[in-house]
Amino acid sequence: MTLTRRQMLRRSAALGCCLAANPLVTPVTLASAPSDNRLVVIILRGGLDGLDLVQPRGDAGFAALRPDSGAALDLDGFFALHDGLASLHPLWQAGQLGFVHAVSTPYRDRRSHFDGQDMLEAGTGMDALGRNRSGWLNRALAHLPGAASRTAYAIGRADMLLTRGAAPVANWAPDAALTLSSQAELLLERVMHDDPLFRDATLEAIALSATDLGGAMTATDTTTSGDMMNAMSESVRAARTGTQPETIARFAATQLRAETRIAAFSLGGFDTHSRQERNLPRALGPLSTAILTLQAELGPLWARTTIVAVTEFGRTARLNGSGGTDHGTAGAMLLAGGAVRGGRVVADWPGLAEADLYQRRDLRPTRDLRAHLAWLLAGLYGLDRTTLEAEVFPGLDMGTDPRLIL
Amino acid sequence: MPFDPRLAEIRFGCGLSPRLAPPGSAAEMLARLTGPDDAAAAYPIARFSTIQPQLHALQRARRARRKAKTDAARRAAEDHYKDLRRTLRTDAARWTGHTFLRRALTRDALRERLTAFWADHFTARGVGQIWSFAHLPYIEEAIRPHVAGRFADMLRAAVAQPLMLSYLDQYRSFGPNSPAARGKRGLNENLAREMLELHTLGANGPYTQADVRQMAELLTGLTFDMKSGFAFRPDMAEPGAETVLGIHYGGADARLADIHAALDDLAAHPATAAHVARKLAVHFVSDNPPPSLIRALTLRYTETAGDLAAVTDALLTHPDAWSTELRNVKQPVDFVGSALRALDLVPRHLPLSNLRRMQNLLLTPMALMGQPMGAPPGPDGWPEDDPDWITPQRLAARLQWVMSAPFQLRRALPRPEAFLIAALGDSAPEPVKFAARAAESRAEGIGIILASPAFQRF
Numbered sequence: 032m033t034l035t036r037r038q039m040l041r042r043s044a045a046l047g048c049c050l051a052a053n054p055l056v057t058p059v060t061l062a063s064a065p066s067d068n069r070l071v072v073i074i075l076r077g078g079l080d081g082l083d084l085v086q087p088r089g090d091a092g093f094a095a096l097r098p099d100s101g102a103a104l105d106l107d108g109f110f111a112l113h114d115g116l117a118s119l120h121p122l123w124q125a126g127q128l129g130f131v132h133a134v135s136t137p138y139r140d141r142r143s144h145f146d147g148q149d150m151l152e153a154g155t156g157m158d159a160l161g162r163n164r165s166g167w168l169n170r171a172l173a174h175l176p177g178a179a180s181r182t183a184y185a186i187g188r189a190d191m192l193l194t195r196g197a198a199p200v201a202n203w204a205p206d207a208a209l210t211l212s213s214q215a216e217l218l219l220e221r222v223m224h225d226d227p228l229f230r231d232a233t234l235e236a237i238a239l240s241a242t243d244l245g246g247a248m249t250a251t252d253t254t255t256s257g258d259m260m261n262a263m264s265e266s267v268r269a270a271r272t273g274t275q276p277e278t279i280a281r282f283a284a285t286q287l288r289a290e291t292r293i294a295a296f297s298l299g300g301f302d303t304h305s306r307q308e309r310n311l312p313r314a315l316g317p318l319s320t321a322i323l324t325l326q327a328e329l330g331p332l333w334a335r336t337t338i339v340a341v342t343e344f345g346r347t348a349r350l351n352g353s354g355g356t357d358h359g360t361a362g363a364m365l366l367a368g369g370a371v372r373g374g375r376v377v378a379d380w381p382g383l384a385e386a387d388l389y390q391r392r393d394l395r396p397t398r399d400l401r402a403h404l405a406w407l408l409a410g411l412y413g414l415d416r417t418t419l420e421a422e423v424f425p426g427l428d429m430g431t432d433p434r435l436i437l
Numbered sequence: 438m439p440f441d442p443r444l445a446e447i448r449f450g451c452g453l454s455p456r457l458a459p460p461g462s463a464a465e466m467l468a469r470l471t472g473p474d475d476a477a478a479a480y481p482i483a484r485f486s487t488i489q490p491q492l493h494a495l496q497r498a499r500r501a502r503r504k505a506k507t508d509a510a511r512r513a514a515e516d517h518y519k520d521l522r523r524t525l526r527t528d529a530a531r532w533t534g535h536t537f538l539r540r541a542l543t544r545d546a547l548r549e550r551l552t553a554f555w556a557d558h559f560t561a562r563g564v565g566q567i568w569s570f571a572h573l574p575y576i577e578e579a580i581r582p583h584v585a586g587r588f589a590d591m592l593r594a595a596v597a598q599p600l601m602l603s604y605l606d607q608y609r610s611f612g613p614n615s616p617a618a619r620g621k622r623g624l625n626e627n628l629a630r631e632m633l634e635l636h637t638l639g640a641n642g643p644y645t646q647a648d649v650r651q652m653a654e655l656l657t658g659l660t661f662d663m664k665s666g667f668a669f670r671p672d673m674a675e676p677g678a679e680t681v682l683g684i685h686y687g688g689a690d691a692r693l694a695d696i697h698a699a700l701d702d703l704a705a706h707p708a709t710a711a712h713v714a715r716k717l718a719v720h721f722v723s724d725n726p727p728p729s730l731i732r733a734l735t736l737r738y739t740e741t742a743g744d745l746a747a748v749t750d751a752l753l754t755h756p757d758a759w760s761t762e763l764r765n766v767k768q769p770v771d772f773v774g775s776a777l778r779a780l781d782l783v784p785r786h787l788p789l790s791n792l793r794r795m796q797n798l799l800l801t802p803m804a805l806m807g808q809p810m811g812a813p814p815g816p817d818g819w820p821e822d823d824p825d826w827i828t829p830q831r832l833a834a835r836l837q838w839v840m841s842a843p844f845q846l847r848r849a850l851p852r853p854e855a856f857l858i859a860a861l862g863d864s865a866p867e868p869v870k871f872a873a874r875a876a877e878s879r880a881e882g883i884g885i886i887l888a889s890p891a892f893q894r895f
Binding site: 077141144145161207208221228229235266273305355 | 606609840880
């Protein structure tokens with residue numbers, strides 16, 4: 032999706048050199064795009080309990096740790112899928128859903144959500160904790176041949192470290208909108224001009240809202256103050272559905288059908304300290320909705336799509352005193368899409384006996400989850416191993432290829 | 438000391454007001470802060486213990502609705518539940534309006550900023566149909582009275598609040614060997630971990646997983662019930678002593694005093710002093726505050742055993758706090774609050790009893806700006822990093838709001854040139870002065886002044 036010539040002219044006239052220099056309004060053709068492969072990264076916030084999501088029912092230790100685990104669908108005779116993702120079971124049968132188990136970031140022992148999410152999104156080791164200013168997806172983008180301003184899209188109201196950094200990433204929410212008169216645009220550019228943070232965000236907001244994808248209303252040459260008044264009511268209306276998983280996924284699919292190759296968003300609600308049998312399904316529902324919406328909306332592109340869902344850490348192997356689980360270490364990651372070599376749970380299974388648990392408490396990580404992400408980026412976009420191990424995921428040893436994609 | 442009244446009102450207050458003169462000195466700000474809470478008296482918000490009977494009634498009505506045996510009984514229960522809920526919803530909309538009226542009309546604006554800061558430090562979110570009403574009453578009861586008091590008292594107060602005990606699952610945590618666990622229930626680490634990581638020592642603090650576990654055992658017994666409020670139940674407490682950071686607490690009998698002793702020790706810990714000092718400097722001065730400022734605040738905290746009026750005084754009187762460069766970006770609550778103050782909002786301008794209009798004019802726009810009121814993303818509260826707030830989508834929501842909300846709230850808008858002085862004082866940057874003259878309408882001129890980085894930063 033590009034700006035029309037008329038919009039382009041009007042905006043150039045209003046904003047002078049600044050907007051013309053903004054990478055977001057540089058028209059992009061599909062021929063220059065790096066690859067036809069689509070990647071969707073979903074950050075699951077709160078610490079998803081991998082042992083409940085993909086239950087190792089073939090491990091004799093599991094029943095002792097989780098005596099009342101509820102209904103689950105058999106996957107491969109050893110692992111079973113939590114009932115809350117039952118709607119994704121057909122994808123498993125079609126080989127388009129898979130999991131990686133007993134993996135974690137290098138984050139250890141402090142079990143803080145906030146540091147854990149920082150490390151997950153930054154893609155760094157413990158040594159960089161607290162000093163992370165850019166995300167691995169952004170650093171990967173810098174090495175994508177032909178990457179342009181909307182090759183990657185961060186979606187939602189919240190900012191994500193995952194996509195922050197030097198490479199341009201489009202940043203918008205389905206319920207965001209901006210309607211300005213030409214004069215207001217001109218004056219805003221003047222007052223924002225000397226403040227890079229505000230100037231860049233303003234120019235990007237103006238550019239993104241000008242596409243049909245952006246908001247409910249689009250500015251025209253005749254936009255008046257009255258239109259600007261109404262625009263707020265429009266976005267207030269749009270806000271009612273703006274954070275729903277269908278809305279986010281549909282917005283992502285719209286971008287991915289156009290210039291975007293990589294989309295990222297996050298889902299919350301996985302911090303199940305209590306009554307997990309009730310609270311985990313409430314968080315899994317939006318995840319399955321998002322995946323199925325992407326499948327439906329992407330149509331033929333689904334065949335080229337890889338969805339990967341990752342979380343900051345797993346949870347305690349045992350239930351806690353209130354039917355939930357506390358912060359742990361290793362967990363599971365989910366892969367879905369037509370490009371995925373699914374129908375498998377990839378794991379070097381550590382076992383669940385007391386002595387096998389990490390600190391006699393958590394599922395033991397047997398591989399760095401960044402290795403799987405790195406192999407995905409290598410397979411989808413041809414990033415080389417040196418770049419991946421030195422820049423995208425500093426300090427990572429990728430090891431052998433788990434062959435996650437077709 | 439380079440005290441600047443205008444900067445004081447912008448950086449440590451709620452922004453400039455055309456009606457109220459800025460404070461004349463740091464001593465005057467401190468005197469107001471430690472004096473009577475006039476804003477709370479003028480624009481009251483109920484305390485949690487005041488609304489607790491209503492929440493209890495709501496809980497009972499919900500249960501009655503579930504247990505009704507006949508259609509008629511179900512309808513009656515439903516009506517009763519809805520009546521109770523409507524009353525609370527109306528009250529809650531008014532309380533929200535009052536938080537903004539306090540910001541718009543107070544002479545003691547530092548108190549509003551500190552209340553928001555400490556409420557964020559002790560984030561407790563109300564989840565669900567009953568708890569969602571408790572957020573502002575929690576702050577009013579546990580946080581606001583202590584912003585110029587002792588940190589240790591605020592910590593005790595926050596930990597004794599049903600909302601905190603519910604949000605961080607403490608009321609579900611049983612000593613595994615306690616009588617009430619009956620061999621079936623056990624520990625929940627949530628509050629213990631967040632207390633060490635967020636409330637006191639900080640994520641890099643000197644604690645281990647073993648300390649989290651011991652703290653969780655020590656905290657067992659802290660609970661509440663909706664009828665009588667906070668309670669310490671010895672039968673829920675893990676028998677025996679616990680060791681946190683090398684100090685032993687408790688003995689054979691479980692006592693609340695042992696928990697208080699541990700909280701006091703945590704409050705007095707040097708890591709807590711440094712953690713709190715850094716957070717204050719980040720919040721009020723810069724995302725990357727000068728180390729000398731953090732050191733000064735840490736020192737004052739330690740010297741005064743966590744006297745927050747003294748720590749605030751150290752902040753207001755430190756040269757590093759008075760850089761004329763505006764390094765921080767206002768969070769949406771500060772942004773909207775200071776815009777309303779500059780617009781000379783008075784109570785009749787706010788649709789306090791019209792929940793729908795309050796949502797359309799203030800609450801939904803704030804959610805789109807990234808800060809839905811009372812609903813921070815997690816127990817670590819709102820982000821401090823400026824780039825988190827000034828993303829294209831969040832900034833778009835700010836721009837939409839400034840272009841339309843002032844007119845919708847005030848109807849009669851001032852001339853942009855006059856508003857410029859009201860909002861920015863006499864040192865507005867040249868491009869903003871130009872925009873104020875060149876705008877096509879009053880609404881647009883005011884919108885652009887409020888959108889300018891000169892107004893959005895502090």
